[in-house]
Amino acid sequence: MLNELLTRRLLFVGGKGGVGKTTTAAALALVAAERDRRCLLVSTDPAHSLADLFGRPIGHRETALTASLWALEIDPDRQADEHLETVKARMRRLVHPRSFAEIDRQLDLARHAPGTMEAALLERVAEVMALAGDQYDQVIFDTAPTGHTVRLLSLPEVMAAWMDGLLGHRERSARLGSALRNLGGGRVKGDDLSLLESAADHAEGSRDQQLNELLQMRRRKFVRARELLLDANVSAFLLVLNPDRLAVLETIKAHEILTRFSVPVTGLVVNRVLPPDADGAFLDARRRQEAPYLEQIDQIFSRLPRVRVPLLPDEINDMETLRRLGRNIVGDDPVR
Amino acid sequence: MAQKEGRLARLKALLEEFYVSPYRGAIARARREEDDLFMLFVFSELMGVPNPAAYYTLELQPLLLERFHDWHRRQGLEHSPLDGFRCC
Ligand SMILES: Nc1ncnc2c1ncn2[C@@H]1O[C@H](COP(=O)(O)OP(=O)(O)O)[C@@H](O)[C@H]1O
Ligand SMILES: [Mg+2]
Numbered sequence: 513m514l515n516e517l518l519t520r521r522l523l524f525v526g527g528k529g530g531v532g533k534t535t536t537a538a539a540l541a542l543v544a545a546e547r548d549r550r551c552l553l554v555s556t557d558p559a560h561s562l563a564d565l566f567g568r569p570i571g572h573r574e575t576a577l578t579a580s581l582w583a584l585e586i587d588p589d590r591q592a593d594e595h596l597e598t599v600k601a602r603m604r605r606l607v608h609p610r611s612f613a614e615i616d617r618q619l620d621l622a623r624h625a626p627g628t629m630e631a632a633l634l635e636r637v638a639e640v641m642a643l644a645g646d647q648y649d650q651v652i653f654d655t656a657p658t659g660h661t662v663r664l665l666s667l668p669e670v671m672a673a674w675m676d677g678l679l680g681h682r683e684r685s686a687r688l689g690s691a692l693r694n695l696g697g698g699r700v701k702g703d704d705l706s707l708l709e710s711a712a713d714h715a716e717g718s719r720d721q722q723l724n725e726l727l728q729m730r731r732r733k734f735v736r737a738r739e740l741l742l743d744a745n746v747s748a749f750l751l752v753l754n755p756d757r758l759a760v761l762e763t764i765k766a767h768e769i770l771t772r773f774s775v776p777v778t779g780l781v782v783n784r785v786l787p788p789d790a791d792g793a794f795l796d797a798r799r800r801q802e803a804p805y806l807e808q809i810d811q812i813f814s815r816l817p818r819v820r821v822p823l824l825p826d827e828i829n830d831m832e833t834l835r836r837l838g839r840n841i842v843g844d845d846p847v848r
Numbered sequence: 849m850a851q852k853e854g855r856l857a858r859l860k861a862l863l864e865e866f867y868v869s870p871y872r873g874a875i876a877r878a879r880r881e882e883d884d885l886f887m888l889f890v891f892s893e894l895m896g897v898p899n900p901a902a903y904y905t906l907e908l909q910p911l912l913l914e915r916f917h918d919w920h921r922r923q924g925l926e927h928s929p930l931d932g933f934r935c936c
Pocket of ligand 2: 534
């Protein structure tokens with residue numbers, strides 16, 4: 513039913529905490545690998561659980577799990593540290609030594625600023641997205657809880673806007689600066705900025721140009737990521753939920769926001785549905801509880817392909833069960 | 849002869865000043881406004897508007913430090929008015 517999930521280069525698995533995102537993402541990754549598609553499974557949840565699920569260390573580097581399956585747990589802390597070290601080193605080449613202390617202070621402040629971890633994570637996500645179609649046939653993101661994911665999705669757009677503003681401004685300012693110089697006299701009273709606009713600043717390989725190229729490059733990475741994300745032939749977004757009130761509410765909200773941002777939502781996995789043959793008074797009561805939610809899901813999301821996955825008696829951590837679950841989601845082999 | 853050349857050069861400079869300086873003033877002003885916008889972008893965070901691009905534009909910091917210095921001087925402030933940004 514959701515067979516097309518495996519034909520996209522990028523697959524994002526979203527949903528509320530605990531509904532079964534990691535399970536679903538891993539299950540689909542195993543099926544993709546089983547079909548000889550080189551697949552990378554990426555966790556962006558700071559509380560990574562892929563290592564536990566696969567019973568082996570994974571970490572921030574791509575780690576081979578099977579002949580055609582790799583996994584990666586993004587570490588935003590490490591990512592931010594590396595980014596700031598690079599920035600520090602680069603700045604030391606660009607500024608006067610008397611500014612070193614102040615620059616270091618600024619960067620140490622930035623390290624702990626709100627949003628830094630998220631920014632670091634997002635940059636890594638954008639880089640990993642670019643591996644799909646090249647090193648890998650498919651990259652599957654086991655995403656963080658919905659709220660975080662949604663912010664993550666809107667960021668490339670917001671950032672591109674900010675950078676357009678900043679870089680566009682820098683160009684305009686430089687143009688006006690050279691217009692001033694052409695009108696004779698580089699320095700006009702009150703134009704203290706000419707201090708920065710010496711001819712050397714605009715020469716090939718100058719500081720301004722280096723900065724400009726660097727920011728443009730970073731910006732392009734995000735614009736590219738956004739293009740990929742919004743291309744329904746490239747990306748698929750799968751929402752996982754359970755038949756309960758909070759999960760349904762969150763899914764409605766997530767679906768609304770993703771749709772507003774034109775992210776292609778491809779389908780729903782309704783996980784942990786009580787199987788009809790589970791018996792006992794307790795389970796009957798639970799089944800009566802979940803029935804209206806199942807109905808609500810079918811009504812609200814009638815246009816989206818949906819797959820129900822039964823609640824299994826045990827936690828899912830063996831590869832065979834995961835694989836069967838994955839086959840069930842893509843439309844073969846129902847799980848019992 | 850040399851004296852005449854000197855007078856000509858001075859006249860040329862005066863004429864240039866006469867015709868060009870209004871434009872130069874306007875351009876300098878436009879550029880200052882651009883730069884004030886730039887400051888607004890970059891210091892928005894200090895003013896309570898979160899800038900999601902801040903992390904990705906940290907490389908502009910030294911440049912800003914210098915520009916900020918010029919800016920507060922232009923505003924008639926001898927020292928940096930911001931604790932978070934000490935350029936002097
Ligand atoms: N259909 C299911 N039947 C039984 N247990 C499940 C099912 N789906 C998920 N689980 C278990 O629920 C727990 C949470 O699932 P997980 O995939 O880690 O959620 P998330 O990644 O959304 O936080 C795990 O222990 C997992 O084994
Ligand atoms: Mg998880």
